[in-house]
Amino acid sequence: MSDDVWTMETLTQIDNSLESNDLDDVEDFQLTKEQEQARFSNPVSEEEILDLQRSRIPRNTKRNTQWSVNVYDGWACARNTRVKTYGTTHSERYAYVVTLTKDITAEEFDFWMCRFICEVRRQDGSPYPSMSLKSLCLGILRYIKEEYKRFDLNLMATDNAQFSRLRATLDGQMKKLDSEGVGNVVKQAKHTSPLEEEKLWETGTFGIDNSEFLFNTVYFYNCKIFGLRAADEHSSLHVDQFVFGKDDEGEFVDFLGGTCKNNQGGLKQGGKVRTATRLFHNKVDEQLVREMTGHRSLAVRAYKCTSETQEKEISDLLQPPKPKESKIEPKTSPPKSPVVTCILPDKSDAKPVTIKCTKRNGDSFEIMF
Structure with a gap:
């Protein structure tokens, strides 16, 4: 969540975005005491509030955070055991790795994270790829911020001078791993070519003749046309997320996406969205858009909304292949x-x-x- 979420400008944008039927016209009715008592929810506990806060975090992010902490704990235990058994040959400020708690100091955190970056290994003893190493550091940072509210230990903030050594160590180790070719093979989903797609129709994998064929077809084209990826996006679909309509171009289906891994809903910065979208439609340079909207990161690219004409062209490209004309010649009677x-x-x-x-x-x- 950015620092300016609760500025007066943002609050005004939220107020303006509310529909009139979202607000109670309190002058139109009077509540009795019983109605007033029954109007609101029962008091919530602190644990319920914490559960609600935790629920905003995607499941994969939670898993990645726990993985990062487990790797750190495993490395700390192995290093401490080695020091107890063989001692240390270095004159270091600290002998034993400290655990990730609310009491860890910035100096300790910087000291041990530098060594963690250089010494951590996978379970088979091979080094982690550079992006996995960075992911480990970010997971540890998320953990101490979420669990202990230690926002002062922001090791990735470039304006935080006390962690400059840590960032330099991470950068150097990542470049070293890349130069050695560690993790250069990127795992990614295989693209389905148009010929392969036609084959799926011809072999009966896709179709509408029975429930299995229809299931395969709907699943595939929900991925292809509407961009669904994770299993929870498919399993949580509702019929009211599909709007069927008709315009000058013909009939269409409009998909209203719900919350998923990369779209958790929640607060939106409506003003920035509208400004950035209009600027992109008028072909304003991305750097200028970032300056106008105050975005430092490349997240502003999310506001590159397409026009209706572009959406129609893309939709046509993603449609199923047209049925082939039958090449079977009509039967003729014998002479x-x-x-x-x-x-x-x-x-x-x-x-x-x-x-x-x-x-x-x-x-x-x-x-x-």
């Missing part, structure tokens, strides 16, 4: 045999019977019996 015309003589004649036959092509012949 008919030549028609034979027979002229029968008068049956009263006792003489041998002679039958004159004429083919379709005009040839004639006789049969006598």
Whole structure:
């Protein structure tokens, strides 16, 4: 949450964004004492408030934070055991690694984090990739800020001079790992090509003939068109998140996303969103947009909202492949045999019977019996 969330400007923007039906017109009715008592919720406990605060943190972030703390604790235990067994050959200010508590000093934190960055290893003894190492540091920082409110230990703030050595150590170690090729293979989802997509339709993996085919189809195109990723985004979908409409371009489906890993809802800085979006639509340089909105990070790029024309073009590109025309030629009946015309003589004649036959092509012949 940024420092200016509760400025007067932001509060005014929130007030202006409220619909009229969100506000009680208290002059239109009078409540009895019983109604006044029943109007509000029961008093909440401190634990309920803490649970609500914790619930805003995405599940993967919590898991990453716990992983970071576990790695730090494991490293601290192993280092302390080694010092107890073999002693230390360095004349250091501290012999034993301190635990992550509210009482840790900035000097101790800087001292031990520098050593953690250089010494930490994966379970198989190999070094962590550079981005994993940075993620570990950020997870530890989140932990001491969330658990102990130690906001003074912000090791990533460039204007915090007391952690300049720590940042320099992290930067140097990350560059060293990158130069050694550690973790250069990036894991990412395999792209589905148009030919592969057509194959899924042709083989019956996609379709509408039964529930399994329909499930596969809906799941795939929810990912492709609406950008759903995490499993909880699919499992928590509601029908009212899909708005069906029609405009000059034709029929459309508008998806209203809910909260997920990268969209937790909550407070929005409406003024900055509107300003940045309008500037981007008018092709203003990104650096100028960041200066106008006060954004220091690249998060301002999230406000690059697309126009309706662009959305229509993108939507057309993401549609399922059109059904192929059937190449099966119509069945034809087998050629008919030549028609034979027979002229029968008068049956009263006792003489041998002679039958004159004429083919379709005009040839004639006789049969006598």
